[in-house]
Amino acid sequence: MGMQVQQLDDVTKVTMETPTKRIIIDNPEVATVTVQGQTVYQVGGGTMREEGIGGGSEEDVKLVASQAGVSSEEATTALRQSGGDLAQAIILLKQKRNP
Secondary structure (H helix, E strand, O other): OOOEEEEEEOOOOEEEHHHHHHHHOOOOEEEEEEEEEEEEEEEEEOEEEEEEEEOOHHHHHHHHHHHOOHHHHHHHHHHHOOOOHHHHHHHHHHHOOOO
């Protein structure tokens, strides 16, 4: 049938992105399956987590910036890191200011 399966060793992370979120799988098991010239990547196991990548709405950015006393750019970055969680973004920023 001409099918080849190859295990990829030492893969530490697989990342997939949509317009609004990033899906990250840490320590996955990855294999390539090649059939009739097409290669498919099979990802299994590992630990999955999701992150928002939109950076939040303009209102969210303004709220986080005012509550944490930072610039809009810093607030946007914190919102991305927190997956869009406003409270977590504010906490992250305040921890950076007062370690």
